[in-house]
Amino acid sequence: MTLEFAPDTADALPLYAIEGEALDNFVETTLTPAQAIWVRASSFSGGIGQALMVPGPDGAPALALVGYGSAASRARGRFHLAAAVPSLAAKVFRLAGGIPEDQLEQECLGALLTTYRFDRYKDQAPLGAMLVAPEGVDAARVERMARAEALTRDLINTPASDMGPIQLEAAATALANAHGAKIDVTVGEALLEKNFPMIHAVGRAAEQAPRLIDIRWGKVGPKLTLVGKGVCFDTGGLNLKPGASMGLMKKDMGGSATVLGLAELIMASGWPVQLRVLIPAVENAVAGNSFRPGDILTARNGLTVEINNTDAEGRLVLADALALAAEESPDQIISMATLTGAARVAVGPDLAPFYTDDAGFAAALTEAAPKMADPVWQMPFHAPYESMIEPGIAYLDNAPSGGFAGSITAALFLRRFAGQGHYAHFDIYGWCPSPLPARPKGGVQQGARALFAALPKALGL
Template structure:
């Protein structure tokens, strides 16, 4: 994969990004031969259209990439990234004179388009066009964001046979060590001894023991605690999923993958924060020791939970981790999880739902998300639905009957474990079902770029 820009010293030719309503002006600025070539090639500025411009020596003297019109921009992002694979191989410099494009967003899309998951392929990746970092962009930051996104994608794309709880722990340890900090892992029956009963209950039936992964980075500044759901594979437990619903369950650790990607960005950019990362890593499997529908579990904070569906396990493991998070002062807690199908029904695969206990935090996140092309949408912590998660026999119900408001009731369940702490929760999909510009089919980050861009407002940095 190619997540870096070409050296500025490398010879490069211009790459013109052209909106459909500015084609005339763009062509008029070209030399006569290039203008005639583009006209004869039928260049209209349609989004993603590519026309290479020939040089006198038979090489490529430049290229035009269509940016489309207002309707195109409303429907897709990373237009330039989508064109990268169709450009002739070479090195380019970006010219956005004839498009109202954000060079940072388009350059990020270019980098993300260099991603390919090739762990299980014998063939080499095709060579791609390269680009010098555009003037005025923070090249180091964009390269960091792209590399962190590639980490997230790799983790999600790796099947559970190679990304079980031990492998996820190893990935977190490798990341922590790369930035000079140690990672602690509580494993198996030690979870019971150290009072993480729900993480243990969910993961105890699997071949690989459940774990709680933790690392800290930074010694000054506000404390940010990130909690990621690390269900490395979810059969549904005794409430077994049908085969079609189980097909993508390698991605059920997408929350952990997104948290680790965000943590990587924060550490690489050396933000002035104290970062704490918590990942409960389990497989929800079936065996004689599986937890059962009807069981009453006691969480780390003493609350009891009636298990009405063993396929609503993600909130159980997150609850113990969140209870740990609030045992010390923290300025902001963020959880990320591939938690509910209800969130997909509500917003589809491309839009990341999130919840926030404070309106100002939601506003900051929305503003940042628009700037970095990482779309999010706020969902409500709707207090009138609180009785839905109260079964009567225990303090909480992990799977309220009826099926209504499934994402909201899951978020309300998690909020019970953070008390009065300032809290944001993401119920993401972390999967691109169809190829899109700069986003091949497979694992994808949802929310980390928006969160990173919002942190200066969220934490007063």
């Protein structure tokens, strides 16, 4: 799996993306009479996901058609070229027309992402069809985005048996070393010595010690800090999850996987920024020393937190990391986490909800997301709900009762630790529940490409 474009060769076959209503005109004006008969005799109608190899005079493939649907059908999905690529023959193809110029980059990205295979535990048949980078597309940029997505997917897809805090640290170290970044890791009891009490409390019951991973890269430019939730498995702690809710908890480190993918993209692109990546890596396990419902923890910034549900642990580990991030007053702090089921109820698995008080940043992100085929949706830091996270016995409640506005109250909780600077929080799902074009069932990156497009404007790069 290379996630790269094919070299342009003389034998690359022309590939035409055809809208359904344009099929007749294409057949009449572009194809030979024999090829026209071939197409008309087939079931190809230009629908999204359809593909047809068309022979030349000698019977060998001469070109290929893929369906591009209609504007209405395209609005109901994304990566439309990718929907048809798996049905093409094992050939090299060159796009010959049919895809609007402003859609070329994302359609090419989808074609590359279609080649992704998670084959760590089982051999997966490679995709035979390959695409030449079209003229006008920055091939290196698209390949970087594909590799960053693949990194995120691989990390999420790997089960906790092979992706605990130790292995997540190893992945972060490999990434840092690949780009000449500095990495520092605080492990186990040292978390208490360095004042990360909530990270320690959440992870202390697990066999693999909790840790805070701290990556720094770049010495000039604005300061950008990415904070990713690294709960490598979440049993729920003493508020134990039912089995059905525990089945996907290997993906509870999806926030850390996503910020590592975004960091890979930023570093590989050579941005003039001072990048910092903070990952509290823990397993929320059950043992005699598990933190308990009713406990009151004191966070790094001195705020006390009443524990009303040990299954609301992600915001606890993020709180210490955000407090650390805020101490440097960076130009932008972004947290990403598979944080609440409430977010999934609100917007489903395909949208990445985000929170920010910065109207300019929100506008830049909302504008960039469709261009990057990476949908996001702004949610409110609704101040009247602040009282819901204030239990009275402590400054904050980690799990307000009542069940209302769960994603919003979690975001408000995190904002208490992020300081007064520019802060945005993403409550992602990190999982594709069923196969979609360019996205197999499994781990998926959300929000990273939209951020990659929006951050240069936000940071003044």
